[in-house]
Each structure stands twice: as C-alpha cells, then as structure tokens.
Amino acid sequence: MTEPVAGFSKFSKEEKIEWLSNRYLNNDKEATKVLKQYWNEDYKLQQLHDEFTENTISNFYLPFGLAPNFLINGKLLAIPMAIEESSVIAAASKAAKFWGTRGGFKAEVLNMNKIGQVHFIYNGDSGKLQRFFETLKPQLLKAVKPITKNMEKRGGGVLGIKLRDKTADLKNYYQLHCNFDTRDSMGANFINSCLEKFAEVLQNEAQKFADFTAEEKDIEILMSILSNYVPECIVRAEVSCPLDELSDDPEMDGQEFADKFLRAIRIAEIEKYRAVTHNKGIMNGVDAVVLATGNDFRAVEAGIHAYAAKDGEYTSLTHATVENGIFRFWMEIPLALGTVGGLTSLHPLVKLALQILQTPSAEDLMKIVAVAGLAQNFAAVKSLITTGIQQGHMKMHLMNILNQQQATPQEKEIIVDYFRNNTVTHSSVIAQLEKIRQQ
Ligand code: MEV
DSSP states (O other), rough: OOOOOOOOOGGGGHHHHHHHHHHTTTOOOHHHHHHHHHTTSSHHHHHHHHHTTTSOOOOOOOEEEEEEEEEEEEEEEEEEEEEETTTTTHHHHHHHHHHHTTTBEEEOOOOEEEEEEEEEEEEOOOOHHHHHHHHHHHHHHTTTHHHHHHOOOOOOOEEEEEEOOOOSEEEEEEEEEEEEEEETTTHHHHHHHHHHHHHHHHHHHHHHOOOOOOOHHEEEEEEEEOSSOOOSSEEEEEEEEEEEGSSTTTTTTTTHHHHHHHHHHHHHHHHHHHHHHHHHHHHHHHHHHHHHHOOEEEEEEHHHHHHHHSSOOOOEEEEEEEEETTTEEEEEEEOOOSHHHGGGGGHHHHHHHHHHHTTTHHHHHHHHHHHHHHHHHHHHHHHHHTTTTTHHHHHHHHHHHHHHTTTHHHHHHHHHHHHSSSSSOHHHHHHHHHHHHHH
C-alpha cells in the first residue's frame, strides 16, 4: 500500500498535478494536458478561480445558456442558466414563449425569514432555564450589535430568539431557535456569526446566573449553525389562462389538455416515486439559475426537498386547478438566495448573470428562480402527457452523438432529417452515419 500524501494543500498547482499524475494516472501526459487545457490564460482570472476553493488543479466548465422571453410580473427577462443537461434550456424557453402570450408569470415573495439554531445541553430545571433566558435575551441582542449594525441599516437583522425545550426527543437538549432577515444577502456568514456569538454569551452568562446550581451553570454548546430549511422564506410563482387558450396542439383542446395535466400533477401529489422525478424537473430550472447567479444550490436543494415532505409525505411542489374555466398552475418553494456577498461580486460570469437579470434584489431573484422552476415543470409535464419526453431529449442526444462522431454540417443535416421520423438510438445513429460515409 502507498503512503497517504502529507502537506498536499501546500504543494503548488504544478506539484499537485505532478503528484496526481504519478500516483493515479501512470504519468499519462494526455491527462495532464486535459487538466491544463482548462486553465485560463488570464493569470488573474485563473487565480481568482483557484482561490474560490482549495486544492484547485483545473476548472470544470458548465455551459452557460440563456432562456429568453420570460414575462415575469409584466417585465420581460432573459434568464441565464448554468446546466449541462440537454433540453432544459430549450424547455424553459419554450414554456416562457408559451406563457408569454398568455399573460406571463406572476411571482410573489410571501416572507423572507431565515433560521439558525444554537444546540446545547443543559442539565437542570427547565423552568429555571426559561427564567434565565428571559434575562439573557436582551444581552444576546446587544452582544451581536457590531455584527447586525449594517444589516439593520439595510432593513434586516435578528427577528427573534426563542428558547426551545427538546428534552422529549433527546435528554437535556435545548435550542436557541433564531429568526433572521438577511435582506439581499444569502446570509449564511451573518447568521452563523450571530449564532456563535449567542452561544458564547449563553455559556458565559449561565456561569453568572445566581439561581443555577454548579451543574446547571455548565451549559454545553454542541453546535451553532444556520438551517437550510427555510419554510418561512417562501416565493410563489403562478401562471393561469382561460381553458380555451390553453392548448397549442391542434389535436387536443384546452379541456383535454387540462384534464391530462391535472391528473399528472395529482399523480405527483399522491405518488412519491413520481413526485421525486417531477420535483427533479423543477430543480432543473431552479438549480441552473441558482448556479448561474452564484448561489448555493446544495442549500437550495436540501431546503426545497425537505419542504416537499413538510406534511409527513414527500409530494409535488407544483399544483394545478381548473375553476370557472380558468386553468391555474402554481408552486410555492422556500428559497434562501443572495444577490450581494459571496460569489456575486467576485465571479465574472455570476456578475454578468446578475447584470443580465437587471441587478435583481434577493426578492427579485427568488421570483425569477421560482418562475424558472415552474416553467421547467410545465414544459416537462406538457411533453410527458403529449409527445413523451424522449422526442425532445433524443433530438439533443442525436446532436451529442453526431458531435462525438465529428459529423460534418452536411452529415448532420441529412441525419437530423432522417431521424425526424425514425427513433434515435446510439446504434441507429452510428449506422446511419456509416451508411452516408460509405456512399
Ligand atoms: C429530466 O431531467 C426531468 C424530467 O424527468 C422531469 C419530469 O419527469 O417531470 C423530464
């Protein structure tokens, strides 16, 4: 067995690659070339990317695409999306165009309340802890003033602190459950800094609280961390139109389309195998915009899926009704996003994405992201209940295969034409290409 590497993070980039090549890539010159070919020749830009994270040896590109024609609350936007999956941007653009002629998307932020918790162990009388907490609360708020001062100027800050008794679930376990408004920043650093300060003050003040016994004074802080579950930071996106405007398919009227659509949504509401895939389609749109705008898509994913299971069963995030001849399709999701701080002022493409979106506030961005998710879901369900999903996917897949095979523009044209009425499979595309090449 080979020895673990020591001091890897201290190696230069060249040394890291050399070590990697030696240890795992049989000194393959091609592999090293691949890594280096993604380096940016602009030294400063490369250094910026290197420093976003640790042990950077190269860059990992994702396509940065644009879905135009999104009419959101009367404003026409082009939405930047960072995503590798084919069909997603095409589907978003199609849905945008469809709803653009039917009143567009309506979006509204319902609340913007984020949560963080100090988890601690207190071995003693809970009534006494509650009394201590009442005296502690103003001290907690005072102690974080240096952190919250600027946030308060922007209209945010600490909204509330509650003591929660969780001893029924875990022996001696309590929490400071705190609410924050972080305005245009995602707020992770702000919240975590406040929480760590709360924890410090809690521990110190407990030592001084006269009513506590020696054991009660010894509060053990377990952890202080924001929650990525933000069920009070909700945005709603919606589309609606009269039934007779709903179908753009000459073979299906609005009523039939709505019947099928509503049943498809109902299935996602009651059947979790479908719900997960259904919601995954929503996340295709959500993540792509979240990523393009430099936000934390892992946090968003975790929070949204937890929200989808908030009533005890994992279910659809979108819902649809037909009432008085009006088709309505909507979604409410939790989104903790930022348009200042973090990558937003550092990553050139993120800055550009925000510029494309006309410098949105966090609230504006929440609306845009929710609309992208709703549009994605509409497009996916529309395809599923009409042509099936593979038609669009395979068209894109066809292009990928042709590019892999280095097909010429003429070859592409002939083959795309052929597959208009034939089923795309990897082998059938290769066979067709070979046939043309032999001719
Ligand atoms: C594929 O990335 C997403 C879909 O599976 C979503 C859905 O089934 O609703 C098409």
